[in-house]
Amino acid sequence: MFQEKLWLMGKSRLKTYESTWRKDVLSNQENEPYRFYLEKGVHTIRMEVVLGEFSEIISEVEESVQELNSIYRSVIRITGVSPDQYRDYQIERSLPELSTEIMEVHDKLDETIKDLQNLIGENSDKESVLITMRDQLEELADDPERFAEVIGAYKINVRATANWITQVIDQPLQLDTIYIYSPEEKIEIENQGFFARIIYELIRLFYSFIIDYNQIGNASEEKGESITLWIGTGRDQANIIKSLIDTSFTKDTGINVNVQLVDMNTLLRATLANEGPDVAIQVPNTNGIAGAVLLTSNDSSVNYGIRNAVIDLTNFSDYEEVAQRFEESALLQQQFNGATYGLPETQTFPMLFYRKDILAELDLAVPKTWDEIKVTMTVLAKNQMEFGMLPNEQTFAMMLYQYGGEYYNSEGSKSELDSDNAINAFKEYCIFYTDYKLDKETSVEERFRTGECPIIISDYTLYNNLQVSAPDIDGLWGIAPVPGMLNEDGTIDRSVGSTGLSSLIMSSTEEPDACWVFLKWWTSSETQVDFGYEMESLLGEAGRIPTANKEAFEAIPWRVDDMNALLEQYKWVKGIPQVPGGYYSWRNVNNAFYTVTTDTDIASPREELVDKVTLINTELSYKWEEFELISLEK
Amino acid sequence: MASREASFIAMKQGKLRYQIKKSKTSYLMLAPFFVLFFFFTILPVFASILLSFTDFNMLEFPEFVGWTNYIRLLVNDDIFLIALKNTLIFAVVTGPVSYIMCLLFAWIINEFKGKLRAFLTLVFYAPSICGNAYMIWLIILSGDRYGYLNGLLLKYDFINEAILWMKTEKYVLPVLIVVQLWLSLGTGFLAFIAGLQTVDKSLYEAGAIDGVKNRWQELWFITLPAMKPQLMFGAVMQITQSFAIADISIQLAGNPSVNYAGATVVTHLLDYGTVRFEMGYASAIATILFILMVGTNKFVQKILRRVGE
Numbered sequence: 001m002f003q004e005k006l007w008l009m010g011k012s013r014l015k016t017y018e019s020t021w022r023k024d025v026l027s028n029q030e031n032e033p034y035r036f037y038l039e040k041g042v043h044t045i046r047m048e049v050v051l052g053e054f055s056e057i058i059s060e061v062e063e064s065v066q067e068l069n070s071i072y073r074s075v076i077r078i079t080g081v082s083p084d085q086y087r088d089y090q091i092e093r094s095l096p097e098l099s100t101e102i103m104e105v106h107d108k109l110d111e112t113i114k115d116l117q118n119l120i121g122e123n124s125d126k127e128s129v130l131i132t133m134r135d136q137l138e139e140l141a142d143d144p145e146r147f148a149e150v151i152g153a154y155k156i157n158v159r160a161t162a163n164w165i166t167q168v169i170d171q172p173l174q175l176d177t178i179y180i181y182s183p184e185e186k187i188e189i190e191n192q193g194f195f196a197r198i199i200y201e202l203i204r205l206f207y208s209f210i211i212d213y214n215q216i217g218n219a220s221e222e223k224g225e226s227i228t229l230w231i232g233t234g235r236d237q238a239n240i241i242k243s244l245i246d247t248s249f250t251k252d253t254g255i256n257v258n259v260q261l262v263d264m265n266t267l268l269r270a271t272l273a274n275e276g277p278d279v280a281i282q283v284p285n286t287n288g289i290a291g292a293v294l295l296t297s298n299d300s301s302v303n304y305g306i307r308n309a310v311i312d313l314t315n316f317s318d319y320e321e322v323a324q325r326f327e328e329s330a331l332l333q334q335q336f337n338g339a340t341y342g343l344p345e346t347q348t349f350p351m352l353f354y355r356k357d358i359l360a361e362l363d364l365a366v367p368k369t370w371d372e373i374k375v376t377m378t379v380l381a382k383n384q385m386e387f388g389m390l391p392n393e394q395t396f397a398m399m400l401y402q403y404g405g406e407y408y409n410s411e412g413s414k415s416e417l418d419s420d421n422a423i424n425a426f427k428e429y430c431i432f433y434t435d436y437k438l439d440k441e442t443s444v445e446e447r448f449r450t451g452e453c454p455i456i457i458s459d460y461t462l463y464n465n466l467q468v469s470a471p472d473i474d475g476l477w478g479i480a481p482v483p484g485m486l487n488e489d490g491t492i493d494r495s496v497g498s499t500g501l502s503s504l505i506m507s508s509t510e511e512p513d514a515c516w517v518f519l520k521w522w523t524s525s526e527t528q529v530d531f532g533y534e535m536e537s538l539l540g541e542a543g544r545i546p547t548a549n550k551e552a553f554e555a556i557p558w559r560v561d562d563m564n565a566l567l568e569q570y571k572w573v574k575g576i577p578q579v580p581g582g583y584y585s586w587r588n589v590n591n592a593f594y595t596v597t598t599d600t601d602i603a604s605p606r607e608e609l610v611d612k613v614t615l616i617n618t619e620l621s622y623k624w625e626e627f628e629l630i631s632l633e634k
Numbered sequence: 635m636a637s638r639e640a641s642f643i644a645m646k647q648g649k650l651r652y653q654i655k656k657s658k659t660s661y662l663m664l665a666p667f668f669v670l671f672f673f674f675t676i677l678p679v680f681a682s683i684l685l686s687f688t689d690f691n692m693l694e695f696p697e698f699v700g701w702t703n704y705i706r707l708l709v710n711d712d713i714f715l716i717a718l719k720n721t722l723i724f725a726v727v728t729g730p731v732s733y734i735m736c737l738l739f740a741w742i743i744n745e746f747k748g749k750l751r752a753f754l755t756l757v758f759y760a761p762s763i764c765g766n767a768y769m770i771w772l773i774i775l776s777g778d779r780y781g782y783l784n785g786l787l788l789k790y791d792f793i794n795e796a797i798l799w800m801k802t803e804k805y806v807l808p809v810l811i812v813v814q815l816w817l818s819l820g821t822g823f824l825a826f827i828a829g830l831q832t833v834d835k836s837l838y839e840a841g842a843i844d845g846v847k848n849r850w851q852e853l854w855f856i857t858l859p860a861m862k863p864q865l866m867f868g869a870v871m872q873i874t875q876s877f878a879i880a881d882i883s884i885q886l887a888g889n890p891s892v893n894y895a896g897a898t899v900v901t902h903l904l905d906y907g908t909v910r911f912e913m914g915y916a917s918a919i920a921t922i923l924f925i926l927m928v929g930t931n932k933f934v935q936k937i938l939r940r941v942g943e
Contacts, residue, residue, distance in 0.1 A: 081779075268908075272692055286909065303911060307693040441777030441798055583909055587890055594892040598802045626689070 021176060035183060045178065053119055054168060058471075060112045061130070061165055065472035067105045068133075068158045071098070073358065073385075073451045075147050080384045081155075081452060083148040091144045098144050106137040129164045133157045155450060162449070162472035169471070216259040217242040225514045226256040230277040232264035232284060232501070236543070240534045241281075248530075249521050255514045271309050271506060278509035279518055282345060282501045296393045296586060297576035301334040301502045305341030306580050306627055311505045312339040316516050325523060329498055330548045332575030336412065337629070342502040343523050347548035349498040349573050350394050350482055351460040351565065357476045358385070358454035366480045367455070368492055370402075370428070373483045376455065377436060388444035388453030391433060391593060393576070393586045395457065397497030399425040401574050402485045412579035413624055413631040417589065418613040426589070427605045430596045440597070449473055457482055460566065461546050468542040479562050481569040494572040500548055528552035581616075581623035588612035679924065686917035692907075696914060703918035714919070716894045717902040720807060724898060725876040725930070727811050732818035733872045737865075739819060740826035741853065755827055762820035768882050771813050775799040775886065800887045806895035813882055818875065822868030829864030833857055858941050865941065869934045877927050880904060899923050 027033040075098075079089050091098065113130050120126060136157055140146055147154065181187055216231075216238045229245075231238045238261040245257045262270075264283050270276040285298045304310040313319050319340070323331060330344035354366050362383060367373045377387045389395055400407070405422035408415060416422060432438050445462060447453040449470050463479060484494035503522060505515040521527055528549045535543035547553050558566060592608040624631060654661060686703055688696035707714055743754045761767050774782040777798035784796040799805050833856070838846075841856050858865065880900035883889070887896030890905060897905075899919060907916035 268692055286911075304693065307691050307911065309693040437795070439778050439796070441801065442780070581910075591893045594798075594801055594803075598798075626691075 033183065038180075057112055057115055057119070058165055058168060060108065060115075061161065062471055062474070064105050064108050064112070065158065065162050065165070066476070067101070067108075068161065069451055069472065070357070071101060071105070072151075072155060072158060073361075074098070075144075075151065076385075076452070077383045079148055079151065081151065083151055085149055087148070089145065089148055091147055095144070099141050102137050102141040102144070106134055106141060109134045109137065126164075126168065129157075129160050133161050159446075159450070162470070165471045166469055214260045214262055216261055217246070224254055224256060225511055226258065227278040227509070227511050227514050227518060228258045228260065229518070230260050230262045230264070230267065230280040232262065232267075232280065232282040235261060236538055237282070237535070240531060240538065244527060244530055244534070248527070249518065253514075253517055253521070255511075255517060257518065271304075271508065274508060276506050276508055278511060279503065279505055279515045281503040281519075281522060283342070283504055284501055297333050297497070297499050297578065297582075298502055299333075299578050299582060301342030301504060302336045302578035302580075302582070304504060304506075305339060306336060309507055310341050311507055311509075311512055311515075312341060313343065313505070313516070313519075314338070314340050318520075322520055322523070325525065325549050325551070327548070327550060327570070327573060329573045329575040330500060333499065333578050334502060336578060336580075342504045343519055344500050344548040345503050345523065346500040346546045347498050347573070348459050348461050348500055348546045349496045349569065350398060350457050351463075351569055352480045352482050353448060353456050353458055353462065353466075353477060354480060355448070355451060355454040355473070355477050358451055362454075366478075367483050369486050370483050371486070373455075374436070380454065385451070386447070386453050387436075387438065388442075388447060388456035388458075389432065389438055390442070390444060391429070391440050391590075393590075394459065394497050394499070396426075396429055396586075396589060396593075397574075397576055398457075398482060398495065399429045401495035401497065402493050403428070407577055407582075407585055408579055408620075411631060412577060412582075413620060413629070415585060415613050415616040415620065417585065417616065418610050423606050423609055426592070426609050430593060430605045433593075433597045434600050448477075460569075461544075463562070464541050464544045468540055479565050481565055481572070484572075494569065495574055496569065496572060497576045498573045499576065500546070523549055525549050525551035525555070529555045532556060579620065579623075580627055580629070581619045584616045584619040588616050682917040682920045682924075684917075685914055686921045688914045688917075690913040690917070691911045692913050693911070699914065703915045707915065707918050707922070713894050713897065714899075714902055717897040717899050720896070721877060721879070721898045721900075723807065724811065724814065724879050725873065728814045728818060728879075729872050729876040732815055732876075733822065733869060735815070736819055736823040736826055736868060736872070740823055740830055741857075744827060744830040755824070758819045759824060762817050766885070768813055768817060769885065771809075771886060775809065777801060800896075801892050803893050803895040806887050806891060810879075810883055810886065810896055813886065814876070814879060817882070818872070820871070820875070822871045825864045825867050825871075826861070829861030830857065833860040862938070862941060865938055866935060869938060870931055873930050873934060874927060877923065877930070899926075 025033050074095055075091065078091060078094055083089065109130055113127055113134065116127050116130070136150070136154060140150070140154070179187060216235075229241075231241060238259060242259045245259065250256055260277065262277075264280070267276065267280055267283065268286070283298075283300045285296060286300050286303055301310065305312065313322075316322075322343070323340070326344050327347065330347040331340065334340050334342045334344060352366070359366065362379060364376055364379060365372075367376045373387060380386055400417075400422055403421045403425035405419055405425050406416045417426075433440055444453050444456045444458060445465065448456050448466075449472065460479070466473070466477065481494045482496055484492040487493055503519055505512060505519065509515050528545075528547045529552045532545045532547060532552065532555075535545055544556060547556075553570075554563075554567075589609070589612065592605070592612045595608050596603045596605050685696060687698060687700060689699045689702075690696035739758055743751055743758070746754060776782070776784070777796060777800065779785060779788055779796040781796065781799075783799065784793070787793045788796065797805070799809055837856050837860065838852060841852060846852050846855065878900055879898050883891065883896040883898055883901050884904070889897075889901050891897055891901075900923070903916045903919040903923070906912045906919065
């Protein structure tokens with residue numbers, strides 16, 4: 001076997017992406033095609049993705065964006081984010097260096113634009129964002145006082161420049177065919193005929209009536225055990241799962257799997273019509289509003305389970321062994337009344353994200369307790385910044401557990417939210433939005449990027465988003481466990497709630513054992529690691545999966561510091577229990593919360609919450625009656 | 635006596651069969667629509683009425699429970715009362731207001747000629763055909779200081795801090811009503827424009843001779859009576875729409891909305907049907923809503939008969 005590496009460092013011959021096919025000849029700057037002398041034998045063509053000369057430009061822009069952001073922060077420390085136009089802030093006097101700093105960034109950007117023009121020619125759409133930014137800087141360098149008027153536009157421009165980086169990095173390429181031919185040969189490549197395209201589109205239209213786009217891969221036709229699997233997330237995931245099944249599961253067990261990509265909102269209706277699958281994986285909560293799965297607990301398993309639509313997994317003899325793969329907290333939301341109605345697939349929980357650069361500027365340490373958070377908040381407020389934490393079920397659950405409260409009594413027949421601990425937790429939760437006036441509805445991620453909120457609490461999957469979509473603050477942020485309550489013995493209670501997707505076996509299945517074998521395979525650490533690996537190689541860090549399997553989680557290539565922070569937090573992760581009528585808990589806490597925070601003068605947290613707990617209890621006992629459950633505690 | 639009655643019925647049936655045979659082409663023409671209408675409208679309505687007497691939970695076979703759902707709904711359900719109140723406010727405010735708006739705008743636009751008229755029609759009709767165009771309101775009403783409305787009000791010092799428009803009880807319903815009005819120049823509006831154009835021009839001349847003094851009299855005595863069918867159609871559409879408001883409430887205020895401030899009968903129904911798995915109860919709500927709609931439609935039709943009298 002003879003291999004040769006050919007490094008084709010052409011002057012970016014592959015131009016920008018177009019939506020039509022095109023023929024490119026690999027050639028040097030003078031448009032002279034490269035020639036390779038190929039000896040007799042086997043040769044391998046390998047391709048590697050590199051940014052080429054763009055990488056230099058990108059790193060220049062990244063630097064500029066960091067400086068632009070730091071200029072923004074130093075300015076808003078004086079003016080605030082919505083300055084009064086008619087006030088004279090005397091920016092120049094308080095920041096004498098500002099003009100020169102702006103000029104430096106301006107010159108750097110100017111140079112970058114020139115490089116860019118050399119590379120891809122003038123007047124491309126790529127440069128317009130940078131030019132807008134540069135021109136605004138010129139204006140501001142002349143008269144920094146103008147910041148008071150244009151700070152909003154400035155922020156938008158900086159954000160556009162940061163997004164420019166992600167766009168430039170993303171250079172799609174589709175290769176159809178590679179031709180290797182002698183220089184003397186003339187080859188004709190036909191692919192763009194008008195009629196050929198029309199015929200192609202017609203064929204596609206025709207096939208759309210025949211092909212079942214929900215079906216991933218081939219439906220199995222061989223005889224033997226066969227199960228139908230529904231996947232609730234995306235096509236990328238489904239394709240990967242299908243190939244994993246083909247290469248490992250079906251090969252080892254002989255069980256065929258029909259993989260179908262289905263919107264999980266239809267699972268209920270399909271089950272009702274007896275058209276449902278045997279196994280459903282990646283199932284979100286039942287009122288699945290996009291994204292809400294991160295914020296509220298997942299009620300699907302228990303809701304299906306108490307209505308006998310899914311199988312109680314504890315019936316399988318080796319259930320206990322399989323359950324060892326997960327934290328108890330992850331299993332909690334799958335369980336009710338001694339039964340386990342599903343296996344957890346992902347488990348996510350809140351973490352604290354902080355901006356290293358800003359905390360260093362302000363000489364702040366990462367807060368470890370809520371008291372420290374409050375001190376930090378005053379320092380941030382002095383500098384016109386804020387602490388970012390949105391009111392949602394995860395935030396409330398975090399407070400509740402840290403104050404030692406519980407959602408329900410041990411059997412789930414009565415709400416415990418009227419206990420002293422729970423009421424204190426609720427009070428504290430409200431205080432952040434009444435006394436400290438945190439924003440209740442905003443994009444904290446966006447403000448984390450700009451630096452307006454240098455400390456935020458958010459679901460840990462934000463980590464992946466930031467890695468991918470925020471190159472402008474790359475390396476400037478870190479994660480830490482959430483702030484906690486100081487115990488008397490000096491330890492800190494950092495409890496948080498958690499949520500995640502579930503896998504279910506439907507009761508209507510004729511092959512429960514095959515389904516169980518499949519679920520065991522799917523949630524095993526090897527499969528989860530493989531799946532995670534494939535996802536990351538396809539989508540980059542954006543595809544990192546927050547798997548609930550303990551072993552697989554530790555196999556994810558996190559940075560060491562971040563891994564330690566995550567593991568520290570994992571020790572404190574709890575679940576949110578699911579009971580019949582459980583949807584009423586968070587809904588009513590939320591209602592009480594908004595009454596308290598909007599009618600700040602009249603409403604007291606204690607009264608509002610206790611009022612609402614009566615409603616929760618009525619609903620719970622109504623549901624207990626509906627399911628003919630017998631409470632032992634009444 | 636009995637045999638006479640029997641023969642009478644037989645004759646009647648024979649007559650019916652004969653009549654069906656006689657106009658079978660008409661029945662054949664009717665069939666496609668009727669089949670669809672039967673399976674997708676009549677059948678579901680009856681199914682829902684039937685289900686409203688059961689405890690159907692979507693996953694297990696329904697069990698007959700008699701009037702339990704209705705008793706719970708009418709006696710015990712405080713949220714249903716809020717939802718009903720909101721729906722009635724919606725219907726009373728947006729129904730007539732948007733009806734009159736439709737008519738007024740149609741009348742004004744009808745004064746223009748040719749392309750300009752077509753263009754204006756499109757401009758007014760556009761919001762209601764663009765599906766989820768009201769999503770734009772999410773940006774306008776965004777609850778932090780970056781939302782458009784908050785931004786404007788803060789800038790001109792009407793407020794000191796950002797208002798969570800869709801999370802503050804007292805603002806939810808008024809805001810929803812405004813958005814609904816913005817959306818409501820829909821099918822009714824088009825029907826009015828069409829109706830205005832079909833009015834016989836010679837009637838106006840005759841009216842002028844008979845002593846019509848101004849445009850208002852012309853509108854009331856000639857235009858409106860001449861387009862009664864369109865008025866009826868518009869009214870039915872408008873009422874049905876305002877009773878069935880749910881989407882904008884769910885999208886803008888969420889379901890459930892804060893303290894049910896944006897709850898309507900339909901969002902309440904969806905809450906029970908999807909979140910709480912109580913289809914039987916949801917069907918009972920649907921039945922009540924159905925009766926409410928039919929009743930109001932009958933009432934409005936009675937009023938409209940008096941137009942031009």
